[in-house]
Amino acid sequence: MRWQQLFADLQAEFDEAAAAEERAQLPSRARSETAAVRLAERLGGAVGGRVSLRCRGAGEVGGRLDEVGPDWALLTDDAGREVLVSLAAVVAVSGLLRATAAAEPAARVRAAPDLRRALRGLARDRSAVGIVLDDGALLTGTVDRVGADFVELAEHAPEDFRRSGAVRSVRAVVLAAVAVVRTLTPGAA
Structure with missing residues (x-):
């Protein structure tokens, strides 16, 4: 049972790190997409x-x-x-x-x-x-x-x-x- 809890905690940490990285990339991605829009x-x-x-x-x-x-x-x-x-x-x-x-x-x-x-x-x-x-x-x-x-x-x-x-x-x-x-x-x- 302790192993399952450890894996669940590690998975939660990994998911939170991935979400934080995604949030950090959003402004850059939005600027990049806007830069491609023509008049x-x-x-x-x-x-x-x-x-x-x-x-x-x-x-x-x-x-x-x-x-x-x-x-x-x-x-x-x-x-x-x-x-x-x-x-x-x-x-x-x-x-x-x-x-x-x-x-x-x-x-x-x-x-x-x-x-x-x-x-x-x-x-x-x-x-x-x-x-x-x-x-x-x-x-x-x-x-x-x-x-x-x-x-x-x-x-x-x-x-x-x-x-x-x-x-x-x-x-x-x-x-x-x-x-x-x-x-x-x-x-x-």
Whole structure:
């Protein structure tokens, strides 16, 4: 009986030492896991909520966060316009709750269409857009095509539809310079 008590005491000591080691590793493990979270994944937990993104060239862009891709976020602003934001242009985010972590599995966010594919959707829809570049310049027109590292914009006045007589020029814009893309409503002016 004394042997059984001795083994039980040793097992209890071992269990307590293992639990103490586990507790000591928790903060380090949490920091390590947090260090692996990308901005797109962090934003994924805030989908449906209101956020504000501070962007190079475009300033504060706020609204309801509708969707997040690996390198973009889609918001609906207070005017009801869709706003596509390049995450490469984002310098700060506000409106995230502490509890918002990667709600979507990271692999799902990474598998979503990238910025080029999102812009190709605008080209297919023939949507009039305003493109804010990372230097603050605003270009308006219709996305004609999207290449590997550029977007081609048929420039026209925001209130006009894309018609050959309305197009002032066609401009290729480097994707890395695109900060924000807002949908416009031609003919609304």
